Amino acid sequence: MPEGHSVxxxxxxxxxxxxxxxxxxxxxxxxxAGGAERIDGREMIVSRAVGKQLFLEFDNELWLRVHLGxxxxxxxxxxxELGAARSEPGFATADGPRRYLDQTAAEDSNWSIxxxxxxxxxxxxSEKELDxxxxxxxxxxVGAVRVRLLTDATVADLRGPTACEVLTPEExxxxxxxxxxxxxxxxxxxxxxxxxxxVRKTATPIGLLLMDQxxxxxxxxxxxxxxxxxxxxxxxxxxRSVPEEVVRGLWRDWTHLLTVGVELGVxxxxxxxxxxxxxxxxxxxxxxxxxxxxAGLPCRVCGSPVVMEPAAGRKLYWCPTDQVxx
Numbered sequence: 591m592p593e594g595h596s597v598x599x600x601x602x603x604x605x606x607x608x609x610x611x612x613x614x615x616x617x618x619x620x621x622x623a624g625g626a627e628r629i630d631g632r633e634m635i636v637s638r639a640v641g642k643q644l645f646l647e648f649d650n651e652l653w654l655r656v657h658l659g660x661x662x663x664x665x666x667x668x669x670x671e672l673g674a675a676r677s678e679p680g681f682a683t684a685d686g687p688r689r690y691l692d693q694t695a696a697e698d699s700n701w702s703i704x705x706x707x708x709x710x711x712x713x714x715x716s717e718k719e720l721d722x723x724x725x726x727x728x729x730x731x732v733g734a735v736r737v738r739l740l741t742d743a744t745v746a747d748l749r750g751p752t753a754c755e756v757l758t759p760e761e762x763x764x765x766x767x768x769x770x771x772x773x774x775x776x777x778x779x780x781x782x783x784x785x786x787x788x789v790r791k792t793a794t795p796i797g798l799l800l801m802d803q804x805x806x807x808x809x810x811x812x813x814x815x816x817x818x819x820x821x822x823x824x825x826x827x828x829x830r831s832v833p834e835e836v837v838r839g840l841w842r843d844w845t846h847l848l849t850v851g852v853e854l855g856v857x858x859x860x861x862x863x864x865x866x867x868x869x870x871x872x873x874x875x876x877x878x879x880x881x882x883x884x885a886g887l888p889c890r891v892c893g894s895p896v897v898m899e900p901a902a903g904r905k906l907y908w909c910p911t912d913q914v915x916x
Contacts, residue, residue, distance in 0.1 A: 602637070608634045717774065800840070
């Protein structure tokens with residue numbers, strides 16, 4: 591499943607290529623025909639990621655909400671940016687998204703990805719450049735495309751999402767109210783306090799709390815395992831038993847790792863690597879992480895076998911030697 595960094599990068603593609611343009615919206619497979627009709631031909635004015643969810647606002651005060659889930663993906667074609675984008679300006683709260691950037695100035699901002707070129711790019715849990723030789727623009731839809739968003743220069747096709755719906759502003763506010771803080775869109779200090787309060791009031795294990803999107807937004811299986819190892823924290827520790835300074839450290843480390851993920855496009859969770867090691871990590875997942883996907887392999891710190899166990903239907907990776915209860 592795409593984690594927070596992936597959805598933020600997708601939001602930037604829309605901000606750079608769709609915001610400020612009228613968008614033709616259709617549903618090639620037919621399942622979203624009614625929703626597409628409500629926003630077809632309208633100008634997109636905001637693109638925002640909050641955790642694992644994407645919110646696209648149109649000039650008729652309607653929003654398109656997309657949650658990719660396990661199998662969803664966006665395919666972009668035409669003028670597409672390749673590379674990294676820095677943290678998104680503005681932030682969102684339960685009162686609704688707030689925007690501070692004139693999107694027409696994005697090319698000159700510090701979060702611009704770079705010069706676009708004619709290509710195809712699949713964006714989901716990872717990013718993959720596809721065959722750019724698709725002939726006339728726009729290319730024909732391929733497969734079960736739930737929704738197609740089209741401008742004069744760029745097309746985005748959505749396949750297999752868990753959620754794809756048109757919402758009113760009130761419904762968007764209700765969705766945001768159910769989400770925990772996201773370091774890239776919420777006020778950092780306020781987000782930290784919300785996270786600390788949510789963790790410290792419950793006996794639920796911290797390994798489950800980090801995956802609860804109402805506690806903190808954007809963390810999935812990979813980042814959960816890596817954050818806990820980096821904190822040397824036993825995932826079974828009840829939230830209320832985790833010292834406050836450790837909880838604050840988790841928030842700040844998530845802010846750091848999320849920013850790195852947005853910039854690099856991969857979940858690199860090992861710090862202080864050489865340029866050669868970083869290149870290897872970007873190319874190969876096995877070189878990116880401390881414990882994730884390393885069940886039975888020696889811990890990179892102590893040499894003990896990394897353990898994998900089920901936790902709420904997901905795989906939890908951790909080192910019983912290095913990760914202890916406070």
